[in-house]
Amino acid sequence: MLNKRDSKNMKALPLMIALSLGSVVATASANSRDHIDIVGSSTVYPFSTVVAETYGKKTGKKTPKIEATGSGGGMKLFCAGNGIETPDITNASRRIKKSEFDSCQKNGVKDIIEVQIGFDGIAIANAKSAPKMELSTKDLFLALAKQVPGEKAGELIENPYKTWKQVNSALPDTKIEVLGPPPTSGTRDAFAELALEGGCNKVDWIKQLKSDSKAAKKAGDKEKSTELKNKHKEICHTVREDGAYVEAGENDNLIVDKLRANPKALGIFGFSFLDQNSDKVQGSQIDGIDVNFETVADGSYPVSRPLYFYVKKSHVDTVPGIKEFIAEFTDEDTWGEEGYLTDKGLIPLSDEKRAAMAESANGLIPLVFEAE
Amino acid sequence: MSTHNTDKIKAKLKKRYAKERRFRAYGIASLAISFLFLLTLMVNIFSTGLPAFQQSYIKLDIHIDAEVLGVTKASDREALFSANYSKLVKGTLKEMFPDAKTRKEKRARNKLVSNSASYDLRDHVIENPELIGTTQSFWFLAKDDVDVYMKGKIDRNLPEDDRRIKDFQLTWIDQLQEEGRLEKRFNTTFFTSGDSREPEQAGIKGALIGSLLTMLVTMALSFPIGVLAAVYLEEFAPQNNRWVDIIEININNLAAVPSIVFGLLGLAVFIALFGVPRSAPLVGGLVLTLMTLPTIIIASRAAIKSVPPSIREAALGLGASKVQTTFGHVVPLAMPGILTGSIIGMAQALGETAPLLMIGMVAFVADVPQGILDPATVMPVQIYLWSDSPERAFTERTSAAIMVLLAFLVVMNFIAVMLRKKFERKW
Structure with a gap:
């Protein structure tokens, strides 16, 4: 009795281990993939997922897998090599950088197809019951930065402004109270980059820092260049923490509701939410430009950015369905003015640009990087 | 005194x-x-x-017009597959509600039913090509806005500007309800489909299967390795040996390491070095194995330690070898404690998202995974992704997914109790 059970146990245990180890080894031979692998920006994620789903349903093929890694993280994975384990497509809420392009080239990712899909605008809005604000990017910088320029050039003081009138005498005498996304959000990054930095570059000596940094880089002084660049970024991107800027969470729906309850506050969120809630909130004018489909699409609204995705050409023949996916994305029913992506808040490209982009994308014409 | x-x-x-x-x-x-x-x-x-366990459906009488589709009964599968079925659905809606004039109203009309309607219709026609040319009644999923209204979450007495369903849509919904074409039913989609960006089409099945596969891998690896390690350390390892001490300290420390660290390790070792596919339950299971191993080893050692020495001495005294004693007597007697520890470890792993972020399991995966190498996500990740979505109908689905996760845990614990009962012995 004892011996019997003993031997049974002794046989079963190594068998279990062998089985589990066997499954690990088996994966080493997994070198083909039948689904498209997409990584990248969380701003493009909501659009990319809808297209992926429609593509899957329309073609009956496997639905692409999409990870929101952020634009930079996506590029890093994308440029890691040509192997089947690397992603086929990366989404980006900005254009590929020279350094990223170079790293791609270095790792053998030679041909990259660039597709611009449309625009994303960031609205600065308040409740409809309050008067519409007419702001400039400089007003936003002075109202929201942690440190603002003092009276002398080169001097920084803790942000002293309490009301909009103190920032700019043309603005109403209400308390500065802005609800916006936390630092982890891509919307916040874009807001800092486009609105705050745009405003802060209107102060001459801060702008000078950036050109000095470039000059230092040219002169070969890399250390000084980075130092100046970081200083510039710190001044421009650091948001005040004394309660005037309220981190309202990642959920833009929540910000809309809070604005309705508090007509004195301003809120920062993606244009799609303004579009969906146009009955409750209104977008402020920035630098004299209203926020709407047209101004974002033609680039005159300053707080907007283009959205892209990049395709690895070497994978087009090895991973099935990439061509069809590009075709689905660049279809008029998808990204056109009446397409389903506009329902999700994408601002489409102009007709001519769409046509040109669709042609180059479907023709798999690789990107040639021109220096700025 | x-x-x-x-x-x-x-x-x-x-x-x-x-x-x-x-x-x-x-x-x-x-x-x-x-x-x-x-x-x-x-x-x-x-x-x-x-409320997420109910879903509104809309009945449409669709004339499957061969001309509109450009196919005949004799058409092959490919032609049937690529025909434009959404035209039929939109045409039917247009006949029912001809009063839509503006572009906005027309778009709203097409959005009474979910966009899955045309795919459902397609699948039905492919299976039954003889239906072409006839008129059939179909129950289609209602769009999330209609569904949210049907569940009483939109107050029609509010001013029109303040609600997502406008007056003209309300008259359509009223008409549908009067004709008995709009009803709430049990939400089977929620249990039979994978993730979707459209709330009415989204289901938990993909995440459920993903969790199940990941747990199976975790269990198949961590249970035997953990138990064997515990048995060796407790029964066979030399006492007062410096190496054994170092290993013991390390195991105890590992139990307290933040789980994201295991994710980083998984990324560096399993994905980068061994080439295990990203986002697959296999790599998820491997990472969670690393995470649960210390828990299982510590619990198993405690269970083995609590077996009275008299049992070992009796067995040895009757001439059993060390291995026979251990696997014939000590381990079976320690089994209830070992199982409890393992289940606690597994339950912990089931609720984990942080390490999975690093290995790509926090992703949009619409297809239900078929094996441990397919891309998959797990239930806590699904809950997180849904809670982050702007569509209002996802709120209730988030809570419903939490309920499913809780049910999964209860089932796991129930199995553990049953096994414990089975192995429990008195001495």
Whole structure:
């Protein structure tokens, strides 16, 4: 009795281990993939997922897998090599950088197809019951930065402004109270980059820092260049923490509701939410430009950015369905003015640009990087 | 003198009793507080989540027009597959509600039913090509806005500007309801499909299967390795050996390492070095194995230690070898404790998202995974992704997914209790 059970146990245990180890080894031979692998920006994620789903349903093929890694993280994975384990497509809420392009080239990712899909605008809005604000990017910088320029050039003081009138005498005498996304959000990054930095570059000596940094880089002084660049970024991107800027969470729906309850506050969120809630909130004018489909699409609204995705050409023949996916994305029913992506808040490209982009994308014409 | 003493004792006794009563009251109070928290949580989850188990459906009478589709009964599968079925659905809606004039109204009309309608229709026609040319009634999923309204979450008495469903849409919905074409039914889609960006089409099945596969990998690896490690350390390892001490300290430390670190390790070792596919339950299971191993080893060692030495001595005294003693007597007797520890470890792993972020399991995966190499996501990740979505109908689905996760945990614990009962022995 004892011996019997003993031997049974002794046989079963190594068998279990062998089985589990066997499954690990088996994966080493997994070198083909039948689904498209997409990584990248969380701003493009909501659009990319809808297209992926429609593509899957329309073609009956496997639905692409999409990870929101952020634009930079996506590029890093994308440029890691040509192997089947690397992603086929990366989404980006900005254009590929020279350094990223170079790293791609270095790792053998030679041909990259660039597709611009449309625009994303960031609205600065308040409740409809309050008067519409007419702001400039400089007003936003002075109202929201942690440190603002003092009276002398080169001097920084803790942000002293309490009301909009103190920032700019043309603005109403209400308390500065802005609800916006936390630092982890891509919307916040874009807001800092486009609105705050745009405003802060209107102060001459801060702008000078950036050109000095470039000059230092040219002169070969890399250390000084980075130092100046970081200083510039710190001044421009650091948001005040004394309660005037309220981190309202990642959920833009929540910000809309809070604005309705508090007509004195301003809120920062993606244009799609303004579009969906146009009955409750209104977008402020920035630098004299209203926020709407047209101004974002033609680039005159300053707080907007283009959205892209990049395709690895070497994978087009090895991973099935990439061509069809590009075709689905660049279809008029998808990204056109009446397409389903506009329902999700994408601002489409102009007709001519769409046509040109669709042609180059479907023709798999690789990107040639021109220096700025 | 003596009465004075008894008084003193009595007073002290009274104090001691009071102290004891107080202590019991504290205990009951803390129990009550934790129960209250649990109750609030449960009531909150259940009240938001329960409506998700119902879904509105709309009945449309669709004339499957061969001309519109450009196919005949004799067409091959490919032609049937690529025909434009959404035209049929839109045409039917247009006939039912001809009053839509503006572009906005027309778009709203097409959005009464979910965009899955045309795919459902397609699949149905492919299976039954003889239906071409006839008129058939179909129940299609209603769009999320209609569904949210049907569940009473949009107040029609609010001013039109303040609600997502406008007056013209309300008249359509009223008309559908009068004709008996709009009803709430049990939401089977929620259990039979994978993730979707359209709330009405989104289901938990993909994440459920993903969790199941990941747990199977975790269990297949961590249970044998953990138990064997514990057995060796407890029964065979040399005592007072420096190496054994170092290993012991490391195991205890590993149990307290933040789980994201295991994710980083998984990324560097399993994905980068061994080439295990990203986002697959296999790599998820491997990472979670690393995470649960210390828990299982520590619990198993405690269970083995609690087996009385008399059992070992008796077996050895009767001439059994060390291995025979261990696997014939000690391990079976320690099994209930080992199982409890393993289940606690597994339950922990089931609720984990942080390490999975690094290995690509926090992703949009619409297809239900078929094996441990397919891309998959797990239930806590699904809950997180849904809670982040702007569509209002995802709120209730988030809570419903939490309920499914809780049910999964209850089932797991139930199995553990059953196994424990089975292995329990008295000595």
